Amino acid sequence: MTSHNFMNPVNKPDAFEAKALDKIRSGHLSEYYEVLPDSFRYARTLYEKASCLACHASAASAPKDVTERYGVEHGYGFKEGEVAGIISVRLPIRSFWKVAYSVVGPIQIALLVSAFLVAILFIQFAVVRPLRKLTLAAERISVGQAADLGVDRIHRKSGNEVHQLILAVERLRASLMLAIKRVGRRPEPPA
Ligand code: HEC
Numbered sequence: 001m002t003s004h005n006f007m008n009p010v011n012k013p014d015a016f017e018a019k020a021l022d023k024i025r026s027g028h029l030s031e032y033y034e035v036l037p038d039s040f041r042y043a044r045t046l047y048e049k050a051s052c053l054a055c056h057a058s059a060a061s062a063p064k065d066v067t068e069r070y071g072v073e074h075g076y077g078f079k080e081g082e083v084a085g086i087i088s089v090r091l092p093i094r095s096f097w098k099v100a101y102s103v104v105g106p107i108q109i110a111l112l113v114s115a116f117l118v119a120i121l122f123i124q125f126a127v128v129r130p131l132r133k134l135t136l137a138a139e140r141i142s143v144g145q146a147a148d149l150g151v152d153r154i155h156r157k158s159g160n161e162v163h164q165l166i167l168a169v170e171r172l173r174a175s176l177m178l179a180i181k182r183v184g185r186r187p188e189p190p191a
Helices: 015-027 050-056 064-070 096-103 106-142 161-185
Strands: 031-035 039-047 083-092
Touching: 015 031, 015 039, 015 083, 106 161
Parallel strands: none
Antiparallel strands: 031 039, 039 083
16 A cells, blocks of 8 residues: 555555556546566555545644654645555466476476376387287288297287287188188099
């Protein structure tokens, strides 16, 4: 709270408040605000009411303890309805990244990055590599070559989908071999 005619020197207006008082008094405004580089400042006008004049009208009519404490020079001479001063607030403005960084610190970022790395490594080793091997094996089988699917190392009831796919390819390979054998044995149809 401050005024152009302040009673207590501690309430002396700062640069923004001085400007706000000036604009409010010359333009008869009820409020004034500015967006500064680091903050939003807002000032609201205070008007003298009849009740205020007990202390702010004149030093002669003001209570003794007020004049004793604050002297007889400043903060008096107001009339009802006049601008008494302003009450102002300051809201700090922080950049989006500063706020974001204060919520999500370096530890959280590190955790997030490592979670991604773990996920990528898992997909690489548990899915991509086995599928690549299986593709190569299936290609060999398709041209009648022997291929090691690594079936011996897989449990028949494994819950792993890639394992089940390998087992299915192995069954396909076995039926294919049987079919080829049968076709090979079939006697030539008589001419
Ligand atoms: C009982 C006496 C009294 C009354 C009534 C009173 N004031 Fe004050 N006012 C003071 C004193 C004393 C100060 C200095 C206070 C301090 O130390 O900050 C002051 C400070 C102020 C200030 C801050 C600037 C300055 O002068 O230091 C404003 C603005 C103000 N008063 C407005 C008003 C308004 C508006 C009213 C009526 C709604 C009012 N006052 C009623 C005694 C009074």
